[in-house]
Amino acid sequence: MNIVGPNDAQCVVDRLQIRRDNYPNFHIEYKLDDKVLNAIFWANETAKENYSKFSDVIATDATYRTNRYNMIFVPFTSINNHDKTITVGAGFLSDETIESYTWLLRAFLKAHEKIHSMILSDMDPTLYKKKIIILQVVFNEGDMTIHYSCKHFQFYGILYCHCFRVLLDNDIFKIPEIYILDRWRKNIVDVSYQKLLHRWGEGNTETSNLLHEASSYYEKCVDSVAHDLGKLQELIQSLKTLSIECENNVVTKPNTNPTKEIVENVVGLHIPNEIDIEAPSRTL
Template sequence: MEDEFKLEIGREFESLDEAWNFWNEYGSKIGFGVRKYNGTKSKKDGSIITYRYVCCKEGIRKKDRRETTTSRYRPEIRTNCKARMVVSRIDEKFKITKFNEEHNHPLHTQETVHLLPSQRNLSEVQAHEVDLAEESGLEPKEAFDLMSTYAGGQENLGYTMIDARNYLMKKRRKHIKFGEVGCLLEYFQKRIVENPSFYHKYQLDMEQQVTNVFWADARMLKDYAHFGEVVSLDTTYSTNRDHQPLALFSGFNHHRSVVIFGAALLYDETIESFKWLLETFLDAHTQNKPQTVFTDQDQAMARALSEILPNTRHCLCTWHLLQNGIKHLGNLMKEGSHFLTDFKKCMFDYVQVDKFEEAWSKLLSSYNVHENGWLNSTYNIKEKWARCYMKDAFTLGMRSTQVSESVNAEVKRCTKPKLDINRFFKRFDKVVEKKRFKELQLEYES
């Protein structure tokens, strides 16, 4: 062992921190974990005059007197090891006055010493890197593998994946100490300070608990003023631990790129919730009503639209319609079947009504689905999705699946049901930033 880490009586340290760092480094060289034990204070001024540093296996765990039915007990790691170092304050410095180098247990090899708790430390810089990785949507394991690669291996990183997880968990508990409602209001307050035009509104239930929440930043308000004639309203995402639906209002800009006009977390998908959502959306956008709204086949949403926006054309998003078709009629789309192709033709190919009706009758006969409930209910609202019935609708070409496919992919990639409200907003803001950066790219290319 090098002389710089040799225990000897009289060795001096400028402070207790220096003495601790020496003991920790000494333990690393030898192969054992270290702990701070206790100190003795001066009766005159209360300053520490003696301090003891011990092996991590010092002492014996006290017997747990509680009655417990725990099936998994912590392993016993204490061996009453007597290895220690005692420093005392002499002439304004701390000197080693006693030490014991003998251990009563096997020592760790140099290949595993980096796993000792006393050798693991998540520095401020590393904690910031973990935060950035988490905000970017990386899973803890992916982030840890990335950091390990940068450091040249896990043994050089200085912390383990468990340490990173514990750090994130502690940080999340701190952020939600006032509950999810507190986090929600804190987020909105921060956004208002950044931009006074930020709009938000929430609805309370009988117990004064937040149920539905809507928000739109200044850029969303501006985009809607320019491009809000045709809107897609999607509520197919379940984004947080309470499985609340996320409602997104989106559309096309002048580059035919997707822009977001507003978002909401809903308590449920009832008629009353959708009516509140639509009324709040109009309030945010100064009662500027869209000409056309595309949605999925949700009946509660359709009822709310007919009451709140009676003069707005209601159409069905073809992407959602096809997804529902695959869900309800997957047995007809097995290998070799042309059902999906024929169904798409009914949606997109026929300009004349009689041609559409003929193709629809042929579809039902060819696949013997005259009694299928989903097909019959879909046919009853054909004016919302069939091309021949939508010739007079103002759509800006939004019948294509570009809006829903694009937004669905981004939101599902960046948000997951296990997220708490604080992490959800960070991830959602990233989705919005990506959309706006895409617009900058298109602006540059044009």
């Protein structure tokens, strides 16, 4: 039985709006065409955090149509400090017109509230053949800065090899903090944004918030004893004891809910009988 039926577009928008109401940093935009959902864009807290740190170059690929309404899925992605693909936003479009993409890009910029320069360069190796490059390097010991003619750090965010030679010649064996950009740091993204439970979809919002809070306390405990073997063993033993207590004390209630109530509990909202937003018609 199709419980959601023609209400699925309404349910999607309602679910995202509930998320926005409970998490102010969550962003959603959608567009209707005579009550029919024509386009939608969203960026959750993790996506916005990713964009704030790794927005040097943004890639998008509008080739996915594997959904019942044949809408175009448009993910916005980037690369993080571990050279892994990360998501900074996503949307669905009913068509690939200039107007639709204009709307989507405006929604993307509105969500992130800032624009970064994106530089794409095809570095042809032949440009460097048979050339002699004279590098001028000036080291300021006072503020630990290096001024050099190749501008490698300004372009790529990484010191060039001759800079390390200059540092070693001045008995400096640690890279100055000014040259360690945030994007290369292990802890650039707050640990709470990296946790599975922080991703939406755990049912009702109250349960989701409590799950996230419980996960955060667990992570804090682990982080605080990570470098103390004895304390770490004590924490593991405490968690084992707590796990046994939870299993013994929690009573599992029999599942007597009708199918509709089960679906509503999974998606975290009431499936409306009357709708204001209709799903697009199916197309091949």
